[in-house]
Amino acid sequence: MMTEKEDRVSADVAGLGAAVERVAADLAIAEEPAGFAQALEGEASPDQRRD
Amino acid sequence: MTDWTIQSLAREITARKISPVEATQACLERIARLDGRLHAFITVDADGALAAARALETELAAGRSRGPLHGVPLAYKDLCHVPGLPTSCGTKTREYFTSPVECTAAARLRDAGAVTLGKLNMTELAMGPFGDNAHHGDVHNPWRPGHCSGGSSSGSAAAVAAGFALATLGSDTGGSIRLPAACCGVVGLKPTYGRVSRAGAMPLSWSMDHLGPLARTVSDAALILEVVAGHDPHDATSSRRGVPYYQRLLDGPIAGLRVGVPENYYFDEIDPEMAAAVRAAADVLGGLGALVAPVRVPDPRTLSDIGNVIGRSESAALHTRLARERPHELQPAVRARLEIGFHISAHDYLQALRLRSRLAREFIAEVFAEVDALVVPVIPEPAPALEAVKAGSVDEFVARMGRFSRLTRPFNTLGLPALAVPCGFSSDGRPLALQIVGRAFDEATTLRLGHAYQRATTWHLEGPRL
Numbered sequence: 155m156m157t158e159k160e161d162r163v164s165a166d167v168a169g170l171g172a173a174v175e176r177v178a179a180d181l182a183i184a185e186e187p188a189g190f191a192q193a194l195e196g197e198a199s200p201d202q203r204r205d
Numbered sequence: 206m207t208d209w210t211i212q213s214l215a216r217e218i219t220a221r222k223i224s225p226v227e228a229t230q231a232c233l234e235r236i237a238r239l240d241g242r243l244h245a246f247i248t249v250d251a252d253g254a255l256a257a258a259r260a261l262e263t264e265l266a267a268g269r270s271r272g273p274l275h276g277v278p279l280a281y282k283d284l285c286h287v288p289g290l291p292t293s294c295g296t297k298t299r300e301y302f303t304s305p306v307e308c309t310a311a312a313r314l315r316d317a318g319a320v321t322l323g324k325l326n327m328t329e330l331a332m333g334p335f336g337d338n339a340h341h342g343d344v345h346n347p348w349r350p351g352h353c354s355g356g357s358s359s360g361s362a363a364a365v366a367a368g369f370a371l372a373t374l375g376s377d378t379g380g381s382i383r384l385p386a387a388c389c390g391v392v393g394l395k396p397t398y399g400r401v402s403r404a405g406a407m408p409l410s411w412s413m414d415h416l417g418p419l420a421r422t423v424s425d426a427a428l429i430l431e432v433v434a435g436h437d438p439h440d441a442t443s444s445r446r447g448v449p450y451y452q453r454l455l456d457g458p459i460a461g462l463r464v465g466v467p468e469n470y471y472f473d474e475i476d477p478e479m480a481a482a483v484r485a486a487a488d489v490l491g492g493l494g495a496l497v498a499p500v501r502v503p504d505p506r507t508l509s510d511i512g513n514v515i516g517r518s519e520s521a522a523l524h525t526r527l528a529r530e531r532p533h534e535l536q537p538a539v540r541a542r543l544e545i546g547f548h549i550s551a552h553d554y555l556q557a558l559r560l561r562s563r564l565a566r567e568f569i570a571e572v573f574a575e576v577d578a579l580v581v582p583v584i585p586e587p588a589p590a591l592e593a594v595k596a597g598s599v600d601e602f603v604a605r606m607g608r609f610s611r612l613t614r615p616f617n618t619l620g621l622p623a624l625a626v627p628c629g630f631s632s633d634g635r636p637l638a639l640q641i642v643g644r645a646f647d648e649a650t651t652l653r654l655g656h657a658y659q660r661a662t663t664w665h666l667e668g669p670r671l
Contacts, residue, residue: 189563193565
């Protein structure tokens with residue numbers, strides 16, 4: 155028998171898992187976490203550099 | 206002294222109209238007189254601050270100035286490791302966080318001549334948007350005692366608004382710089398992920414944490430960013446990209462810049478006065494020549510969910526010992542939020558990290574093909590009453606936390622720079638604020654828009670009556 159607290163945690167975790175599942179269906183095999191930093195670094199403003 | 210900005214104080218120090226010691230004493234006296242009501246500080250280091258101010262005064266007398274921060278009193282969120290001072294991170298434990306290196310951002314400010322007044326109150330473990338803290342006292346909003354200061358960098362915002370410090374450092378994992386800045390009517394900048402080193406600061410989520418400044422003006426925030434930004438060998442995630450002279454770029458024209466106002470999500474169920482003030486602020490930018498237009502943005506709810514999976518997993522991993530060995534010390538809502546992270550699967554965590562790459566790339570490609578910046582609200586309503594947000598069950602409290610930070614969290618997942626700027630007051634006198642979101646590593650444009658707005662308006666010149 156789960157406690158109310160355990161129920162709540164399970165529901166929250168299931169909700170987050172479902173959110174991941176919804177958008178991950180067509181995620182490319184080549185996609186890696188490091189792509190995040192590359193996405194930011196690739197979006198540089200080209201001017202106004204100090205060094 | 207509540208009218209001081211870093212720039213105005215720096216001019217007076219340079220002109221020898223006021224000394225670093227006098228400026229520091231003025232701040233310390235104000236803290237001693239008023240902080241019993243606000244609870245902005247956890248540790249005030251009066252002796253250390255005065256000793257530093259005296260040394261800086263001696264340097265000035267010898268003809269040596271370190272620049273515009275020489276003798277300027279600042280303070281840091283109590284998750285920054287400053288040698289000689291305890292770092293509670295808002296927990297019950299006086300020295301919860303220790304680090305082999307001092308906080309790089311605080312060290313750079315000290316080296317630039319800033320005086321450290323002390324360490325600032327915060328939500329426990331930086332987990333919460335309201336500024337409540339059962340261990341060190343709830344931080345009260347200087348504009349309206351009894352109301353939220355915002356969090357988690359609650360003391361960082363309240364201290365600036367109350368005139369205790371000229372600027373402060375905060376951290377932002379889901380909105381923790383921008384939310385309190387908005388509640389307290391000051392400027393707060395979450396820079397691009399990797400722009401400012403996180404070394405020597407307590408991590409909540411290494412993938413989502415950002416350090417950044419809170420100040421009275423955008424110009425002062427630009428100055429602080431200029432000092433603290435840049436690669437740091439102690440933080441492998443800090444970018445090697447060069448740091449612009451942000452202050453010099455503030456006065457550039459904004460005519461022709463494309464400013465998008467999202468027509469989906471960001472104005473849904475927003476307090477009418479808040480929504481009207483943010484739209485009016487966009488109109489001000491339009492009046493200055495910016496090309497303001499509606500835009501649709503990729504679903505922010507997905508971004509928040511993905512960010513929550515990452516953030517909760519990492520925070521549970523980082524703070525396992527406290528959560529497992531001394532859970533009774535944690536506030537119930539903080540414990541409840543940490544607990545979720547222990548149950549997220551490795552699969553979901555890793556998928557979320559992979560998804561973040563794709564979502565960031567798609568957002569950048571779609572949105573910034575159309576606009577140079579976005580303008581959205583920071584908070585859905587003006588600072589609510591502390592008792593109202595804490596009322597009811599833990600579940601209700603946690604749900605309120607999620608709703609209050611729903612406009613800032615997506616930009617942590619995306620890692621984009623986001624600037625909170627005061628843009629008015631509600632009919633009962635609580636601050637209103639807009640959020641300007643820019644391209645990655647283009648803080649310069651984000652700050653330029655905020656500075657242009659402040660030059661055209663006077664909201665930032667107002668101060669609370671304490």
